[in-house]
Amino acid sequence: MTDRAMKGGGPGKSGWHVAVLGGGAWGTALALAMLRAGHTVRLFARDPETVAAIGRGENPRYLPGIAIAPGIKATSDMEAALTGADCVLTVTPAQALRATLAAARDHMPAGIPLVLCAKGIERDTGALLSAIAAEILPPNPVAALSGPSFASDVARGLPTAVVVAAGDEALAANLAARFSAENLRCYSSDDLIGVEIGGALKNVFAIAAGAVTGAGLGASAQAAMVTRGFVELRRIGAAFGARPETLMGLSGLGDLLLTCSSAQSRNFAYGLALGQGKALSGLPLAEGVPTAAIAARIAAEREIDAPIIAAVAAILDGTITIGQAVTALMTRPLKTETND
Numbered sequence: 001m002t003d004r005a006m007k008g009g010g011p012g013k014s015g016w017h018v019a020v021l022g023g024g025a026w027g028t029a030l031a032l033a034m035l036r037a038g039h040t041v042r043l044f045a046r047d048p049e050t051v052a053a054i055g056r057g058e059n060p061r062y063l064p065g066i067a068i069a070p071g072i073k074a075t076s077d078m079e080a081a082l083t084g085a086d087c088v089l090t091v092t093p094a095q096a097l098r099a100t101l102a103a104a105r106d107h108m109p110a111g112i113p114l115v116l117c118a119k120g121i122e123r124d125t126g127a128l129l130s131a132i133a134a135e136i137l138p139p140n141p142v143a144a145l146s147g148p149s150f151a152s153d154v155a156r157g158l159p160t161a162v163v164v165a166a167g168d169e170a171l172a173a174n175l176a177a178r179f180s181a182e183n184l185r186c187y188s189s190d191d192l193i194g195v196e197i198g199g200a201l202k203n204v205f206a207i208a209a210g211a212v213t214g215a216g217l218g219a220s221a222q223a224a225m226v227t228r229g230f231v232e233l234r235r236i237g238a239a240f241g242a243r244p245e246t247l248m249g250l251s252g253l254g255d256l257l258l259t260c261s262s263a264q265s266r267n268f269a270y271g272l273a274l275g276q277g278k279a280l281s282g283l284p285l286a287e288g289v290p291t292a293a294i295a296a297r298i299a300a301e302r303e304i305d306a307p308i309i310a311a312v313a314a315i316l317d318g319t320i321t322i323g324q325a326v327t328a329l330m331t332r333p334l335k336t337e338t339n340d
């Protein structure tokens, strides 16, 4: 770990200056969480209206009804957001990470940790977000924060547990200690890829769960889909080198439980609308849409058996209907139940 990444670490931690890149629901919620954990926070939002709203103590577009503490200083000036930062949280959508890091590159302090907070796989390349960060900002150590956590819950200070992962175990533990506060419990992990994969793929199954509910297929179908989906998640995780026990944890099983059972999840809500035959345009961000397409491609290329992911991708691109997907899944050749 670089000196910069460890600065002031250990017991009796002192406050850091944390830069949050992204003024949406999760960026704003994490900014509030960092403030509660004793850090000073500057938040970059590209949209001047969001900057002005946060200055007034609100973010009605992304976190309606939640007061934003005056300690959060928002700016649309990337240099101002990053100057003097001890740590950076990237919280723009997964498909925008490359652009966000490219915009940040010239102002990024050397050696400080980058904490990736989006959940997804790059649609065009199949790259995990940590690979994109390593490509664009090789001097900065990379970590990921993931797990079952709705922005509005975290923003309200409701009890939440997440996992912070980095290849460097000491960095992960340092970040987890610094980010934890009374109602935000951060576990640490050295399985960066496992934590990334769990967070990215659960979104695909959350869309499927919403579609099952929306199409009225019943609670039994829902449980079967989540169980067999979790097998697919672990198969793809294994192909990337994720540890199976990581996927049994907060980022993986934990986030599946949350987002496959709640319409508060935007991915579930997207699937619900799909299942009900409603219009999809204008719905909030559903990271599972691009990730389903690339996950299906990765599974096909690597010959990983992932029929639910393939079905979700095909439904989303309009190749098959939900009814056709159900028939195809239910009439696959019978087999022994293998859970790996």
Ligand SMILES: NC(=O)c1ccc[n+]([C@@H]2O[C@H](COP(=O)([O-])OP(=O)(O)OC[C@H]3O[C@@H](n4cnc5c(N)ncnc54)[C@H](O)[C@@H]3O)[C@@H](O)[C@H]2O)c1
Pocket (backbone or CB within 6 Å): 022, 023, 024, 025, 026, 027, 045, 046, 047, 050, 062, 091, 092, 093, 094, 096, 099, 100, 117, 118, 119, 120, 149, 150, 151, 152, 284, 285, 287
């Ligand atoms: N909302 C949640 O509950 C939650 C919880 C955990 C993780 N996440 C993850 O966090 C990520 C962001 O989600 P969110 O909820 O904040 O989304 P959001 O739609 O609420 O906000 C996205 C923000 O990113 C900005 N943005 C989009 N493209 C950009 C670009 N090219 N450059 C700069 N800014 C850009 C938007 O202007 C907006 O401020 C997603 O990957 C999501 O899966 C969200």
Ligand SMILES: O=P(O)(O)OC[C@H](O)CO
Pocket (backbone or CB within 6 Å): 119, 147, 148, 149, 150, 151, 203, 206, 255, 258, 259, 264, 265, 266, 267, 268, 285, 286, 287
């Ligand atoms: O609203 P979603 O579906 O993007 O889910 C938000 C978080 O990922 C839940 O952990």
